[in-house]
Amino acid sequence: MRRLAAFTGLFLMLAISAVARADLDIQITRGSNDAIPIAVTSFNANGQQVPQNVSDIITNDLRNSGKFAPLSSSNLIATPAPGDQIDYAAWQNTRASYLVDGRVESTGNGYKIVYELHDVFGNKREISANVTGSEAQLRQSAHYVADQIFEKITGIRGAFRTKIAYVISTGVDPNMSFSLYVADQDGYNPRRVLSSNEPILSPAWSPDGSKLAYVSFEGKRPSIYVQQLATGNRIKLTSFKGINGAPAWSPDGRKLAMSLSKGGSPDIYVMDLGSRQLSQLTHGSSINTEPNYAPDGASLIYTSDQSGQPQIYRYNFGSGQSQRVTFTNRYNAAGHFAPDGSAIFFVTRTSQGFQAAKQDLASGRLTVLSKTRFDEAPTVAPNGTMVVYATEKGGRGILGATSADGRASFEIPVPDGNVQEPSWSPFTK
Template sequence: MIFRRLCFFVLLLVAPGVALAQLTIEISGAGAKRIPVAIANFDGESQVPQSLTEVIRADLNRSGLFQLIEAGPQPVPENVAPDYAGWRGRGADALLYGSLVRRPDGSLDARFLLVDIVKQARLTGLSINFRPEYGRATAHRIADIVYEQLLGEPGIFSTRIAYVLKAGGRYRLQVADADGFNPQDALISSEPIISPRWSPDGSKLAFVSFELKKPIVYVMDLATARRTVVANYKGSNSAPAWSPDGRQLAVVLTKDGLSQIYVMNADGSNLRRLMQSPGIDTEPVFAPDGQSIYFTSDRGGQPQTYKVPVSGGAAQRVTFSGNYNVSPRISADGKYLAVITRGDGGFQLAVQDLATSQVQILTTSSKDESPSFAPNGRYLLYATDAGGRGVLSVSSRDGQIKQRLSQQQGDVREPAWGPFNR
């Protein structure tokens, strides 16, 4: 049996042995049509502290797009063709099976096959080399491959999220896997931390810290934990946003009066004001093509989302449904705009189709904030309130699939979904 071989390396902020309280996940809802798939137990999983099979199953189940078919306790042999008729009889359309093989250097090869039960054909066969302590990361990678093979779009299980946890009078800027596991502290402070934003390559975070008793914009290299001040002007410095190529940042400054949007190089140089506005302009975000910026403004009397060319010029209003639409975020394909809208139910997450201007409210909660698209555009991460404390939630773009990520203690706010791993 021939496997295409991959080597998989994982970047961590601290040593794998450092454990922090992880987010727990509650899942509700599912896609209208789910793909029935069987995930057989991998042979040799006793060699790793965490079952890869369990992680893969949890990832696919969490997506809401797959129906997991019972596969039984025994691994499927690699050297014989699977019993297609038998698996079809169980209701499976696809089957994933494989094994873990140890190398002389102590690393492991995760060898696996994904087959189409209906067509009786192999979809892919790979071998991923990894260290035992990185079993979860390898399982996420395999789940991504299954997701992409069966749905035709990239999976997001290997991506990371950033958020701010407030507990015990301290603020922690944390980075975790997309499923809430493996949380790592990027920064701990006794003063507020807000607005973390991932660089397009996932190597840096821009954020705002109040540790010097005023809001200052920093950029942190996650590999080295080195921080650089990129905006520390008179007044407030806030709301950083990366350009798609990672070379520029948009920020909001009050150095010339009201909150206004400025664009600068990613190192803080070459600052220029984007517009001359009589109102408050804030919460900028670059369009995926890098040619324009969406932002929130009260220039029309009520907070709405607008769009302006990065080169400057007249701003164009984008949101018209309701009298309050803030915190704009754009899907990676540029087709959808997420906002926090205010209605009879309070502050709720909504998505607007930019081609048709059709708006759909995705949640029934009343204190939603800080939306962030997954890099494949199918899901949205956002903060909301549950029992008087902040939690993170995920909704599919159509509102059918819901997840809640929460901790037993502390408020979790300011989420940002990272890019695809490169």
């Protein structure tokens, strides 16, 4: 009898533990907000002199994205070369989740970067590849490597080979000069594409990245121009009476939205670039400007002070109606869509000053992205991960940058002068 009871009890216990084992599930709802630790080795060139520090370029790209925390070089253990057997256990001690190793080889007329990506805790090689380019392309080659690593780990296309256009001004009225530049996204290789004694503003990239539309006051009146970057050829698109401002490309590149005050006050118009025909979207005596197309082209946002203060509105091409989008602060302007259309980036006025901000469109939640107080013109990378804005530091205009999650912030080096109106290029093929 006792044995039977014991037997039953044991059987029950085993049954329960078996069930418990089958059902044991641990819920993970929280994670660390820290960036992913990654080790990038020195990319030795076998003693050869290489004109660019490839390792530094890759490291900076990854760090600036906010998604990675590169280990300082002194924390790296013996640096393996591509093809080497990796001592994963040793690398695990550095706590780096990933390891990037590689080397640079001279090819006679250029350089080859051989690189590998390792999943340190997964004990496996994720990428083994190389990229070859001319000496002038070496920085771009390094950015290419960063792009591949970024995409492999995050699943997001890297944007380290994109460009940023911006305007540099110097002096005060009446002795001023203005230059329009195009530079790599990390600020290197700035190239002047236009200079003038009169203001230049609002550069906007065509969706294929081949052209810039901008406003230039040459001739002492504002006009909208479209310039081919490869050739420098350009056309004057509009020179109506009054303001010709804020050009914005439609996603298909066939139309240009703009702000014109030929009707008495600034309103949003759309010009068909083929026929040059204009259609007017907004009316009334308020200031309506800074249009920006939604990625799907079905709507655009713009700034309007119809409520008394500038706020961002959304015009729907289907209904022909506008709806107010921003409500959080009293000054919200210069909106740009996130590439996936889920959020907008703009300037908001807080108790601190004018700051770059992001608003999620579904929830309406506003997040201030910067710590500076003279921010203008936030522009977002084509993969949505980073935002660059013009701001001020030490009495001088600079380009501030922040990861869209606000995790990393840094400055983009620019030529002397006050930098204004940054505009991030689309992906270029």
